[in-house]
Amino acid sequence: MTETHTDLLARLVKLGYRVTPQRELLLAVLGETDKHLSAETLLERVRAVYPRVNKSVVYRNLELLAQLGLISCVDFGQGRVEYEVHHHPHHHHLVCRNCHAMIEINSDAFADIQHGFLETYGFAAEMDHLALFGLCRDCRAQMPVQLSHHPHTL
């Protein structure tokens, strides 16, 4: 079920945080899209409304909203951190290192792994939004060489 930005604001208040114009705007922007947005894009959107806003304040607010679980944050590598509202059921991303294509996958794929960690290590892994890196089908087809275990050597 889609959470509207009003629901998100209500949750923010319930958690004991103030609804500042900036937090409201960030949640509104993220609530309107079903895409991930980078911190840079979000900063641009905020600056369109509040031109003098401080970059680090926007980034701190994004971190806060992510920590509170109102938005989720995923690290796509190479400094690309993106944010989204939990619109659809939990999902993960397969990210191609070569062409940066992204494939969205159902989180069910990880249910067994998560369960395995719990059984074996008694560890409850938080796997609600992951980016896994590798090579997509197209790129693999173009690269007959076997991918080594150390992508840094490529």
Ligand SMILES: [Zn+2]
């Ligand atoms: Zn995602």
Ligand SMILES: [Zn+2]
């Ligand atoms: Zn690729």
